[in-house]
Amino acid sequence: MTPIAPLALAAALSATSVDPHVTQLAAAVDPARMQATVAKLVSFGTRHTLSEAQSPVRGIGAARRWLAGEFAALARQPGARLQPFEDRFTQPPAPRIPRAVEIWNVGAVLPGTDPARAKEAIVLTGHYDSRGSDVANAEVDAPGADDDGSGTALMLELARVLSREQPAIAVYFVAVAGEEQGLNGSTHLAQRLKQEGVRVVAMTAVDMIGSSAGQDGVHDDVSARLFSEGVPAAETEPQRKLREALGGENDGAAREWARYVKRVGERYVENLDLWLMLRRDRIARGSDHLAFSKEGFPAIRLVEAHEHWDRQHQDLRAVGGRAYGDVLAHVDFAYAARLGRALLAAVAELAAAPAPPAEVRLGGAVSPDTHLRLALPADPRAAALVLYRRRADGVTWQRATRYPRQAELVLPDVVPDNFVFAVATVDAEGRESLPVYPGKLE
Structure with a gap:
């Protein structure tokens, strides 16, 4: 995607x-x-x-x-x-x-x-x-x-x-x-x-x-x-x-x-x-x-x-x-x-801000690609997503990318072992929820 x-x-x-x-x-x-x-x-x-x-x-x-x-x-x-x-x-x-x-x-x-x-x-x-x-x-x-x-x-x-x-x-x-x-x-x-x-x-x-x-x-x-x-x-x-x-x-x-x-x-x-x-x-x-x-x-x-x-x-x-x-x-x-x-x-x-994702699941272990599966909130104001990312040796987020509202994100050639991820929802006015860190592994 x-x-x-x-x-x-x-x-x-x-x-x-x-x-x-x-x-x-x-x-x-x-x-x-x-x-x-x-x-x-x-x-x-x-x-x-x-x-x-x-x-x-x-x-x-x-x-x-x-x-x-x-x-x-x-x-x-x-x-x-x-x-x-x-x-x-x-x-x-x-x-x-x-x-x-x-x-x-x-x-x-x-x-x-x-x-x-x-x-x-x-x-x-x-x-x-x-x-x-x-x-x-x-x-x-x-x-x-x-x-x-x-x-x-x-x-x-x-x-x-x-x-x-x-x-x-x-x-x-x-x-x-x-x-x-x-x-x-x-x-x-x-x-x-x-x-x-x-x-x-x-x-x-x-x-x-x-x-x-x-x-x-x-x-x-x-x-x-x-x-x-x-x-x-x-x-x-x-x-x-x-x-x-x-x-x-x-x-x-x-x-x-x-x-x-x-x-x-x-x-x-x-x-x-x-x-x-x-x-x-x-x-x-x-x-x-x-x-x-x-x-x-x-x-x-x-x-x-x-x-x-x-x-x-x-x-x-x-x-x-x-x-x-x-x-x-x-x-x-x-x-x-x-x-x-x-x-x-x-x-x-x-x-x-809109309600955050109810859950974020992380997949892609032993793989060059990162997979994130989301339980999206029922809140209709959650119009899009923001994926936060940083390298695993970092403290603050280093990259923010907006995606359309969807239940799955795939990041080709982004090795999950090397990065940390969290996902927020965002409304039409740009107000963001708190980013949600993965709570389960797939």
């Missing part, structure tokens, strides 16, 4: 063009609004999960009530389709939580419009709790401007910008708590969604996106990191055997979502370099995406490229002329908004 118009690759590989509507949405992300949100969060003094819950002006309680009110206000705007969302529970004593405490995850849901995909969703989180030097100290001021006021502000901003959209599948914008105490809020949220039968097709934890000046002396406002697992945390024994047969250690669903965010985000935001990190998170550290990974959902973390540890998990103080603390003045909101625009573009495209 002859492919239709194979594409030359640029920095941002894609088989689609730029959508003017997505460009308009991305441009609407407002750094001034994000700054105002973070300033308000900082004003609560501390947002430690075990801090004051009844005060109207200080502590986690004041912060969560304000956030819930802001999400509710967005839902009341003319034309908005948002629905306020709340996930409230009592966390029993646990490591870093010496007593039972009520935790609120607050946010909004943008409902999907495709009845056949009513249980599919994209989930975005930022954590609004904060901490100082001692993770158990719930009294000390802990501004948490970057960690993670910046990610929480982006949840409100993305919800605002996308509030009138009509995606095929639902999008959750959630400010979670308990991250610093052990991913408590995100763990409950992931488990709840799983119990409710929600199939999270892609999740992103936005955790610290405001520092463009690192402790390594580098000022970088054009780069960020996307952390993702290659081997799923919830991998089953049959999945392990298939992975070992195919060599799919770099092709879990989370890694594919990270590639998608990089590809689409860099297309819509000029001079942006999203690093595809081949780790679940930074060394011996973690964020809320890991709670979703544990439940079997494809989850990644978006985080600044250069951290400054004097401004992270630190009490406010100065020692020998060296200032410590995660304060508003150190957050680069223009940079945070750039990262927000990239994520928004990827979410908007994926949420509106």
Whole structure:
């Protein structure tokens, strides 16, 4: 079979063009609004999960009530389709939580419009709790401007910008708590969604996106990191055997979502370099995406490229002329908004894209030709296919070729041992599903 118009690759590989509507949405992300949100969060003094819950002006309680009110206000705007969302529970004593405490995850849901995909969703989180030097100290001021006021502000901003959209599948914008105490809020949220039968097709934890000046002396406002697992945390024994047969250690669903965010985000935001990190998170550290990974959902973390540890998990103080603390003045909101625009573009495209292939089977072993057999989705908007390909020593996709909608692809003289493949669907407007890696061998 002859492919239709194979594409030359640029920095941002894609088989689609730029959508003017997505460009308009991305441009609407407002750094001034994000700054105002973070300033308000900082004003609560501390947002430690075990801090004051009844005060109207200080502590986690004041912060969560304000956030819930802001999400509710967005839902009341003319034309908005948002629905306020709340996930409230009592966390029993646990490591870093010496007593039972009520935790609120607050946010909004943008409902999907495709009845056949009513249980599919994209989930975005930022954590609004904060901490100082001692993770158990719930009294000390802990501004948490970057960690993670910046990610929480982006949840409100993305919800605002996308509030009138009509995606095929639902999008959750959630400010979670308990991250610093052990991913408590995100763990409950992931488990709840799983119990409710929600199939999270892609999740992103936005955790610290405001520092463009690192402790390594580098000022970088054009780069960020996307952390993702290659081997799923919830991998089953049959999945392990298939992975070992195919060599799919770099092709879990989370890694594919990270590639998608990089590809689409860099297309819509000029001079942006999203690093595809081949780790679940930074060394011996973690964020809320890991709670979703544990439940079997494809989850990644978006985080600044250069951290400054004097401004992270630190009490406010100065020692020998060296200032410590995660304060508003150190957050680069223009940079945070750039990262927000990239994520928004990827979410908007994926949420509106057709359903992906239900299954991809790979054949052609001991053969010079590659055979791919597809179980095509019933979605009538899946007008064509995009075949992604890279050599087996590569990390990112190196070639994208569009084909008409068909159940089988044959690639003459393309030895399957030497390449990795995945197949996406694409609609008439060029919106692509997540590429699907082969799930069976023939």
